[in-house]
Amino acid sequence: MIKFFKDKKSILAMMSERKDGSMKLLEDDLNVENRSNFFVKNGIDKENVFMAGMIHDSKVAIVDKNSPNLIEGVDALVSKEKIFLAVTVADCVPVYFYDEKNKIIGVAHAGWKGITKGIIKNTLDKIIQLGGDFGNIEVVLGPGIQKCHFEIKEDIVDKFKKYPQFVIFKKDKIFVDLFGIIKRQLLDYKIKNRNISVSKECTFEDAKRYFSYRRDKPERVEVMMAMIGLK
Secondary structure, three states, X not given: OEEEOOOOOOEEEEEOOHHHOOOOOOOOOOOHHHHHHHHHHOOOOHHHEEEEEOOOOOOEEEOOOOXXXXXXXXXXXXXXXXXXXXXXXXXXXXXXXXXXOOOEEEEEEEOHHHHHHOHHHHHHHHHHHOOOOOOOEEEEEOOEOOOOOOEEOHHHHHHHOOOHHHEEEEOOEEEEOHHXXXXXXXXXXXXXXXXXXXXXXXXXXXXXXXXXXXXXXXXXXOOEEEEEEEO
């Protein structure tokens, strides 16, 4: 388990690892026990956990204690209540948001589709809607697939035309720096550079520690869980 915002006493932000088992959320999933064990180990009531039912898009939901525990059709969640928000990842970048002054939290599942469709801007917009302030928002980009392994084909190069500096042409291959694009978007939307922390860990590269959809190409998808909660 990896923890983020370690200096912040009022929140708990973390990400499971391969050793914690798969945290997949589908109804036919057999890994409910893994999630339950993870919650128990961290002193979290599962009824206080609200999960995004991701569709690799850019929709964001504001969550409160009356929301359903599984929120369909969204890839990011924000709240200002004492609850836990969760997404799952297996190469996509988990993005954690925290406005300490206004006690607002958020987490986003940022795959290339969501990134190009505006998941970062949409999440920030919801935080501002809840009373957040760009100057106070701190952001952590957790482990995900780094540019050395995120290869794309020519058919989707145009999706990244706004960010040519993050598209790398190497011999006969094309790679994209998703972390670079997310950070650029955060800066464009007024987040201070000093308030952005970017992981250098690669889920594809570290098979011992992380699941990776691109690396493993499993018949049954296995994922990590990214969570943030107000204590």
